[in-house]
Amino acid sequence: MxxxxxxxxxxxxxxxxxxxxxxxxxxxxxxxxxxxxxxxxxxxxxxxxxxxxxxxxxxxxxxxxxxxxxxxxxxxxxxLIDIPSKEEAASYKSMLNLLYRRRSIREFKDVPVESELIDKILEAAQTAPMGLPPSDVHVLVFDSKEKVSAFAEDFCHYLENMKWFVSKWFLTIMRPIWGKANTELFKGFVRPCVYAYTDYMMKGENIVNYDAPVALYFYATPYSDPADPLIAATYAMLAAESLGLGTCFNGAVHPFIQNGKVARLFREKYGIKHKSREGIFLLIGYPKVKYTASIKRTFASIDRI
Ligand SMILES: Cc1cc2nc3c(=O)[nH]c(=O)nc-3n(C[C@H](O)[C@H](O)[C@H](O)COP(=O)(O)O)c2cc1C
The missing domain is CATH 3.30.70.20 (Alpha-Beta Plaits)
Structure with a gap:
């Protein structure tokens, strides 16, 4: 066994x-x-x-x-690699400072990200823990703004034929299967998102992946723990931040390219090797904007037992 x-x-x-x-x-x-x-x-x-x-x-x-x-x-x-000394590792304070400095960036400078930096991000992301070794995470690298933008445009064409997925009749059928929260989310978030993506793209504005200079798609296989690609992507996000880059997750594409023949063809076109229970895009580039404050966020609850 x-x-x-x-x-x-x-x-x-x-x-x-x-x-x-x-x-x-x-x-x-x-x-x-x-x-x-x-x-x-x-x-x-x-x-x-x-x-x-x-x-x-x-x-x-x-x-x-x-x-x-x-x-x-x-x-x-x-x-095997040598363990770096404790002095060389980030302190809690420096790690927290990095976390406080991070913001989701959706406005990128029109400047390419050096391929050495992409390598560094991938090296860091591969240190992520995985449900079961060896990691079953795959990463698809879009290494230029042109490739990222072309993907978004293609995805919007694809979405045009997927609008039934957010239609009233489909949500009514799915209500007893998905439950109340999912139906509310589809009505309040997913449906407006689908229409905004395609409508804005028609007007020449890409709000799918914001024409980022780099996009990394983390996905896995049916064998993997669904959390694996998300954890790896989070490591990549923090690594990018430490390199002076800005990042933003894009979670909306993955669920749409999982089920059915059209989705399979779309995946095949980009060499996406597996459908995956979870997956996420990480957009990376030099930020065009600078925030003047950070913000404390809270969990829904923290219960100490
Ligand atoms: C799982 C996940 C999916 C996300 N998907 C998107 C997305 O599709 N588009 C987008 O603009 N931002 C996306 N975000 C970014 C969030 O909107 C962002 O984290 C949130 O607004 C808080 O802002 P902050 O990251 O600057 O703290 C996503 C974040 C996460 C964690």
């Missing part, structure tokens, strides 16, 4: 070098698959793992003796 993903269905292979191992048991304590066990003071591979090694790499990363190697499931010792 191994946990299946779109990238691999094999188990990770645990290679334990007994010459180096000092049986400290740290690897056993961090392995939540119970692939490793300690018997009579000796570390060994268990014959009763929960799923079979996921190749999360924790045992390999915690071993002070470098006695464990994980291979398979898209993982190897080549992936």
């Amino acid at each position: 191994a946990i299946p993903t779109s990238r691999t269905k094999e188990r990770g292979r645990i290679i334990l070098n007994k010459d180096l191992c000092n049986d400290c048991g740290l690897c056993v304590s961090v392995c939540k698959d119970f692939s490793l066990t300690i018997e009579n003071g000796k570390v060994k591979q268990s014959d009763k793992p929960l799923f079979g090694c996921l190749a999360c790499g924790h045992c390999m990363m915690i071993c002070p003796q470098k006695a464990i190697t994980i291979e398979g499931r898209c993982t190897s010792t080549d992936d």
Whole structure:
């Protein structure tokens, strides 16, 4: 048995070098698959793992003796990197300052984003945790304003044929299935959004992705946890902010390109390899606007138990 993903269905292979191992048991304590066990003071591979090694790499990363190697499931010792010192890492204060400085930016300078910066953003985003390793997140990179704008225009053409999705008759049929909140959201937000996107595009204004110089589409596969692409996109957003770029999520495209043949054809046209329960576009560029204040936001509730 191994946990299946779109990238691999094999188990990770645990290679334990007994010459180096000092049986400290740290690897056993961090392995939540119970692939490793300690018997009579000796570390060994268990014959009763929960799923079979996921190749999360924790045992390999915690071993002070470098006695464990994980291979398979898209993982190897080549992936290991030195941990940066605490002094080099962001403090809570500097992280909070970054968060307070961030705003959703919808007005971008007509300046391209250097491809090295896109690489840096992607490098940071790939450090995101995932439901199950290896990550099943895919990223589609639109690396110029022209490509981003052309996509928005094409999407608006596509939406013209999807308006039935927000029609009165469809919402009436879906009311008992979707429930009250969804119906209210469709009437109050999704329907006006669809009409605004297409109407503004007709007038020559792109309010889908605001002609951003870069768009990254994070999506996943049916195997993945739906949260994975959203978490990765959030990491990318913060990385972009740290590089002096402005960002804005665009969540409205993804749901429209999931179901049905027309949606599949649209996805295929852009090389989108999977339909995905969740997915999101991240728009990136140099901000044209500068905010003079930040704002404290609140959750709907925080209940301490
Ligand atoms: C999941 C998600 C989807 C979003 N989708 C859009 C979108 O389609 N278009 C847009 O202009 N902003 C979008 N936003 C940005 C929000 O509108 C924005 O975060 C919110 O207004 C608060 O502003 P702030 O990000 O500056 O704090 C999205 C944000 C999130 C988290």
